Amino acid sequence: MEFDVGSRLRSVREAAGLSQRQLAKRAGVTNGMISLIEQNRTSPSVASLRKVLKGIPISMSDFFAENFRPKEKVFFRRDELTELSRGSISFLQVGGDLSGRKLQVMHETYKPGSDTGRSMLSHEGEEAGVIVNGHLEVTVDGERAVLGPGDAFYFDSRRPHRFRNTGNVPCEVVTACTPPSF
Amino acid sequence: MEFDVGSRLRSVREAAGLSQRQLAKRAGVTNGMISLIEQNRTSPSVASLRKVLKGIPISMSDFFAENFRPKEKVFFRRDELTELSRGSISFLQVGGDLSGRKLQVMHETYKPGSDTGRSMLSHEGEEAGVIVNGHLEVTVDGERAVLGPGDAFYFDSRRPHRFRNTGNVPCEVVTACTPPSF
DNA sequence: TGCAATCGATTAATATATTAAACACTTTAA
DNA sequence: TTAAAGTGTTTAATATATTAATCGATTGCA
Incomplete structure (x- = not known):
């Protein structure tokens, strides 16, 4: 590419x-x-x-912008969602190949203790999500909060950010970002 | 700049x-x-x-992406989500004023029997979501599916679409679209 | 047939990016 | 204290980007 x-x-x-x-x-x-x-x-x-x-x-x-491509499939059963990254965090992406698309939606599950890492990477775009189950510690550019079911976040993805499940039950989140970050 | x-x-x-x-x-x-x-x-x-x-x-x-926005509110408790109510469907939007933003994320609840209408919404952009609870009938450009917990959808918003809860329990969905549609 | 004006490609000369090695400073450990 | 290893910075030597000039090929016009 x-x-x-x-x-x-x-x-x-x-x-x-x-x-x-x-x-x-x-x-x-x-x-x-x-x-x-x-x-x-x-x-x-x-x-x-x-x-x-x-x-x-x-x-x-x-x-330096990447190039585009079209797409067709609309409905995705939960076992059809494409798993992006293994480890203690499960990322289920809605849709297969998103290259050329502007929106990325994922159904994520953070096991207790899981962490996106301390390196606080940033990328272009905007990012938001809603907590479905459990609790998630979200840190954005120095600000930190522990969010529970129904709580939500929204920020510019260029601000360094990190997600951790500091609780003892899995945390389910539905997140969206534009454009897709990986 | x-x-x-x-x-x-x-x-x-x-x-x-x-x-x-x-x-x-x-x-x-x-x-x-x-x-x-x-x-x-x-x-x-x-x-x-x-x-x-x-x-x-x-x-x-x-x-080389342009620089950051000034700091804005990041975290939203569930009672802070702004309600955009449309009849028997509850739309809880993440973030307050989205003007100038590219991403809109909502926590929606469809009461039994609720329907976005058969006039088939159609607008610029892309749209996706994940079902959290209950069942939702989604129709996109002639294709129809009844989705359950964990199921998802993704489509170009210009394709005519419609959402209905044909079941007898409320249906919870987290949706995202870009750019914001209302 | 010219001549003149383009085009993109090439070359030797020169300006600048890049390296390798050292610099001065701070932190950590013994 | 001392040494060792970390940080970012600086400098002379070298590799490479950039210029100024020229090349051959094409196009349009007399």
Whole structure:
């Protein structure tokens, strides 16, 4: 799924209807450099790539965005949900391959003592959920709360976050995030 | 709005709980280079940045995503969910004002006999949910299924759809859609 | 037939990214 | 105290990105 910078640049440049020289002039770099980048004969510095993309124009984020694909299946029996990650946390994802989709919904079960980890990773998007059974300790960017049945959360996924079941019964949660995070 | 690569890298590295040397080893580059990047004393090639981000790990796309929102309310007790009631169906929305947000998560309860109507809702976006209790009849674009606890659905919201509780006990569902539909 | 103006690709020269090694500082343990 | 291992930073040497100039091929116009 690793797309290469060269083909991607050529693609967006041509989509914008610009020649290498036209783009080079708008971006304040040389046409030769654009040629080399598009052939992947050099890996531009992000400073240079920024200048080039500004000439198109397209944002870094959009330039590096993943690509899309359609989908069909609608209904999923509980044993058809795709299990994503094993260990002491069960992630049952609604739908199979979500690449190209914007929404990810999961039915998660946290065994007592389970923990998403201390590393507090962050990713783009928004994230929310409702507790169905048991209790879950949720930490977001320094704030912490223990949530029970019916309680809920909603936050920007870029804020570092962590989930732990500190109780002694399993915790069931239905969560949603956009776009899918894994 | 121009965020700089150095501070962003430092921020995500620290969020992942890694030292410059630890990250350098995982990424296959030198710690000195990471130091220089974080100080913006050099602009890495995208090839190098890719290696570094893979060590965290975080995608290019996420790395270049626009910056955080100011802190907002994260946790919601069940009596704090905002009720959007529609007749015999109870919609408890996670979060207050969702304007400008991309994700809407709701804890819904369908009383026996309740029905979103045969006019078949249709709107832009994607929609998914997991049944928590009871049974729900879901119709999407001609396809119909009766779903029970743990079952789920996922579809493009532009396909006409309808929800009915044809059973004799209340049905609880956690649903998500993007973007928010009301 | 030209000549002029494009196009993208290539090359030697040069600017800069990257490395390897050392620096100064803090923490931990004996 | 002492040593050892951790942190981030700095520097000279080297690898590579980038430039400026040129190339051959194509297109349009006289």
